[in-house]
Amino acid sequence: MNILWDYDGTLFDTYPAYAKRMSLVLNGVSEEDCYTQLKVSATHAINHFRMTEAQINEYNLLISRISPEEMPPFDHVEDVLKQADYNVIMTHKDQEGAHKVLDYYGFTTYFREIVTADHGFPRKPDPAAYEYLHNKYRIDLAVGDRELDIIPAKQLGMYTCLFQNDKPADFHLKSYRNFFDVVIF
Known part of the structure; x- marks a missing residue:
């Protein structure tokens, strides 16, 4: 096959680690809410939460630093x-x-x-x-x-x-x- x-x-x-980072950037949005939106797609979550360019850049930086142990x-x-x-x-x-x-x-x-x-x-x-x-x-x-x-x-x-x-x-x-x-x- x-x-x-x-x-x-x-x-x-990977989504728990991604949701944790998105929640940090969005300060006040729960990891659970971030997880739910990320499971549709990252683009969907970014649009759903109306993330600014600065927030998107911060999120991407945090994502790039996640250790493999968390995934x-x-x-x-x-x-x-x-x-x-x-x-x-x-x-x-x-x-x-x-x-x-x-x-x-x-x-x-x-x-x-x-x-x-x-x-x-x-x-x-x-x-x-x-x-x-x-x-x-x-x-x-x-x-x-x-x-x-x-x-x-x-x-x-x-x-x-x-x-x-x-x-x-x-x-x-x-x-x-x-x-x-x-x-x-």
Whole structure:
């Protein structure tokens, strides 16, 4: 099975650290409220909270300083990565930030290719990056934690799986423990 993975909130539990930093910048908005909005997308959260350019810059600086220890992989995701034929990532995260965490946890070798914001593809839900990866690796399944992550996969006819999200998808997972029991073609 060839799997296209989202990064934040799918492979690594990053949103609590992001929400904490956004809450600090917004001084008075709870981490829970920030988390809820970030789970839609960072752009959505920024617009929702009407963040100023100075706040956005401060938030981005704080995000860049998060240690990998605060962004652990989800339980049992490594078991899935080990069993897949090919794994690829498509993320809006920058190359350096993505590799910092992947390298820290020893996950880099599980991926044939890691497409980041630095590659110049349009942001999701534009399907260009997914199409590139699908043409190169014949992707069977796209896994993400947000609807935004699976829209391009659906447009290209891939199977879709949402992690900890009940929006419409072919498969849904609360945990990676039972991945191969749930994701059956």
